[in-house]
Amino acid sequence: MRRLFVVIAVLGAVAVPAWARYHYQAVTTVDGQGGEAGAITVEAWIDGGKAKILFKESQNPLMGVGSYFLTVDGGKTLYLVNPTEGTYSEWNIDAMLGAVGGVMEAMGGFMKMEISDHKVEKLLEESGGSILGYPTTHYRYRTSYTMEMKVMGMKRGDRHDSVQDIWTTTALSDEGFGIWLQNKPKSTGFETFDKLIEAEYQKVSGFPLKMVERTATAGVKKSGRTATTITTMEVTMLEETSVPGSTFELDPALEEVPMMPLPGAMPVEEPEEDEEEEGGLFKKLKKRSTG
Numbered sequence: 001m002r003r004l005f006v007v008i009a010v011l012g013a014v015a016v017p018a019w020a021r022y023h024y025q026a027v028t029t030v031d032g033q034g035g036e037a038g039a040i041t042v043e044a045w046i047d048g049g050k051a052k053i054l055f056k057e058s059q060n061p062l063m064g065v066g067s068y069f070l071t072v073d074g075g076k077t078l079y080l081v082n083p084t085e086g087t088y089s090e091w092n093i094d095a096m097l098g099a100v101g102g103v104m105e106a107m108g109g110f111m112k113m114e115i116s117d118h119k120v121e122k123l124l125e126e127s128g129g130s131i132l133g134y135p136t137t138h139y140r141y142r143t144s145y146t147m148e149m150k151v152m153g154m155k156r157g158d159r160h161d162s163v164q165d166i167w168t169t170t171a172l173s174d175e176g177f178g179i180w181l182q183n184k185p186k187s188t189g190f191e192t193f194d195k196l197i198e199a200e201y202q203k204v205s206g207f208p209l210k211m212v213e214r215t216a217t218a219g220v221k222k223s224g225r226t227a228t229t230i231t232t233m234e235v236t237m238l239e240e241t242s243v244p245g246s247t248f249e250l251d252p253a254l255e256e257v258p259m260m261p262l263p264g265a266m267p268v269e270e271p272e273e274d275e276e277e278e279g280g281l282f283k284k285l286k287k288r289s290t291g
Contacts, residue, residue, distance in 0.1 A: 021047045021242060022044075022046040022172070022239070022240055022241070022243075023043075023044070023237075023238075023243065024043075024044050024046070024235055024237055024238040024239070025043050025044070025056075025237040026041070026044070026180065026233060026235045026236065027040075027041050027233070027234055027236055028040045028041075028231065028232065028233045029231070030230070030231050030232075031229070031230040032227065032228055032229035032230060040055065040057065040058045040063070041055075041056045041058070042054060042055055042056060042180060044180060045243045045248075046174050046176035047243050047247075047248065048074075049073050049075075049174070049175040049176055050072045050248040051071050051074075051179045051180075051248070052068055052069070052070050052247050052248055053070075053179055054066075054067075055068060062080070063080070066084055067084075068080075069081075069091065069179055069180070070248065070250060071176070071179060071248075074175030074176060074178070074179075075176075075178060075179050077090065078090070078092075078179065079091060079250060080259070081251075081254065083254075086253070086254055086255060087255050088254045088256055089257050089258060090256075090259060091259060113147065113150075114147070114148045114149075115145050115146065116145070116146050117144070117146045118145035118193045119142075119143070119145070120196055120200040121141065121200075122139070122141055122200065122203065123140040123142055124139060125138070125139050128167040131167055131169070131209040131210060132209060132237075132238045134171045134172070134238070136168060136169045136209060136210075137168055137205065137206065138165065138167050139165070140163065140164070140165050140166075141166070141200070141201070142161070142162070142163050142164075143160075143161075143164070143185060143197065144161045144162070145159075145193060146159050146160070146220060147160065156219075158218065158219055159218050159219075159220055160215065160216075160217050161215070161216045161217075162213055162216070164211065164213040165211065165212045165213075166183055166204060166208050166210075167208060167210040167211070168183065168204060168205060168206035168207055168209065169206045169207060169209055170205050170206040171206075177207040178207065181208050181235070183201050183204045183207075183211075184197060184201045185197060185201075185213065209234070209235045210232075211231075211233045211234075212232050213232075214228070214229075215228070215230075217229075
């Protein structure tokens with residue numbers, strides 16, 4: 001009888017899957033205009049669909065040092081916790097972008113944005129070698145579009161061209177990795193184009209361990225305005241380890257507060273004089289302010 005219990009115990013141990021829990025660090029840097037605001041270092045703990053993403057270094061006003069993302073359902077519900085303020089908010093990008101869109105709609109004819117000549121193309125798919133001991137696939141995509149904004153008769157347009165190299169691994173399957181390690185570029189705020197980007201990037205398998213995006217922006221008129229930005233995200237440490245369940249618990253003492261719209265989501269820059277139209281309103285206002 002004792003032998004029978006031993007056999008059952010051994011079979012039971014074999015039948016129970018071994019759930020790996022992970023701890024990683026990732027660094028994002030931006031070289032170019034606005035680089036300081038884009039530099040972020042995170043430390044993360046993952047257990048299936050549970051994830052905690054702690055911001056160790058950050059210049060982002062929303063995701064300050066010491067704040068963190070928290071989810072227990074693979075990101076379906078995601079909270080941004082600010083322990084310094086003793087608060088948390090539900091992180092809902094769609095709602096925040098919707099608030100920005102509502103402002104634009106309320107402004108009616110005073111502000112109008114258009115996007116045109118948009119294109120997403122896959123340039124490369126090949127073996128990416130090993131990163132941190134995990135096999136990867138290397139993808140390369142090019143995304144381009146022209147965005148024009150008109151504010152009170154003043155018009156400005158920019159051509160955006162970006163090339164993104166992505167090294168992903170399919171050896172990591174926990175949903176929690178997708179909270180921070182995402183392939184898709186940032187939303188443009190235009191539903192049709194964002195759906196096009198999403199459809200193309202769904203062809204990328206796995207989670208990225210490294211990404212490098214080179215973006216060139218140029219004014220569509222004769223100003224000669226140009227800018228180049230290189231954004232790099234790299235996982236610098238990744239280990240399988242034990243993670244206490246309390247890591248993913250939301251402190252009941254925290255106060256829930258509403259999330260504000262994304263700052264800078266609708267940058268309105270002073271147009272250059274060679275981009276004025278419809279009566280040169282900017283020039284008139286400038287003369288009045290200078291006396």
